[in-house]
Amino acid sequence: xxSAETRVPHTRISDAGATAVPPTDExxxxxxxxxxxxxxxxxxxxxxxxxxxxxxRQEAGKAGxxxxxxxxxGFAGYMTVILLSLALVFALxxxxxxxxxxxxxxxLWAITGAILFSAGRARLRKVSPKPERTIETLKEDAEWVRxxxx
Numbered sequence: 428x429x430s431a432e433t434r435v436p437h438t439r440i441s442d443a444g445a446t447a448v449p450p451t452d453e454x455x456x457x458x459x460x461x462x463x464x465x466x467x468x469x470x471x472x473x474x475x476x477x478x479x480x481x482x483x484r485q486e487a488g489k490a491g492x493x494x495x496x497x498x499x500x501g502f503a504g505y506m507t508v509i510l511l512s513l514a515l516v517f518a519l520x521x522x523x524x525x526x527x528x529x530x531x532x533x534x535l536w537a538i539t540g541a542i543l544f545s546a547g548r549a550r551l552r553k554v555s556p557k558p559e560r561t562i563e564t565l566k567e568d569a570e571w572v573r574x575x576x577x
Contacts, residue, residue, distance in 0.1 A: 512536070 455463070512532050519528035 516525070516528045516532050519531055522528075523531075
């Protein structure tokens with residue numbers, strides 16, 4: 428090549444001016460480009476799913492540890508209630524017999540249990556097993572699909 432003629436990819440510059448030179452490699456077809464794009468999107472989706480799985484595993488581990496701590500706290504609370512109940516029994520025993528004191532504390536716990544049971548049963552009756560709002564929106568979506576211009 429002379430100094431007056433310089434090669435640039437796909438273009439030759441000469442004394443006469445710039446003229447297009449056909450590329451030496453064939454350019455990919457539209458089908459090949461779409462195929463590459465589809466493959467890249469597929470790879471990207473797989474990578475995103477793997478990232479999501481890793482994040483979920485990490486968060487599940489954190490949740491498991493937190494649940495273990497809550498379980499231990501519940502057990503500690505249970506032991507506290509037992510020991511406070513025993514302390515109440517022995518405190519009442521100074522005014523009455525030990526058996527009567529234990530019976531009085533048991534009756535207090537029975538009343539507490541009955542109140543909690545009644546409140547829980549009332550709330551449970553208000554629970555609907557069907558997802559009413561979801562069913563309604565699904566019906567609306569189905570109606571829209573049948574008549575999208577409405």
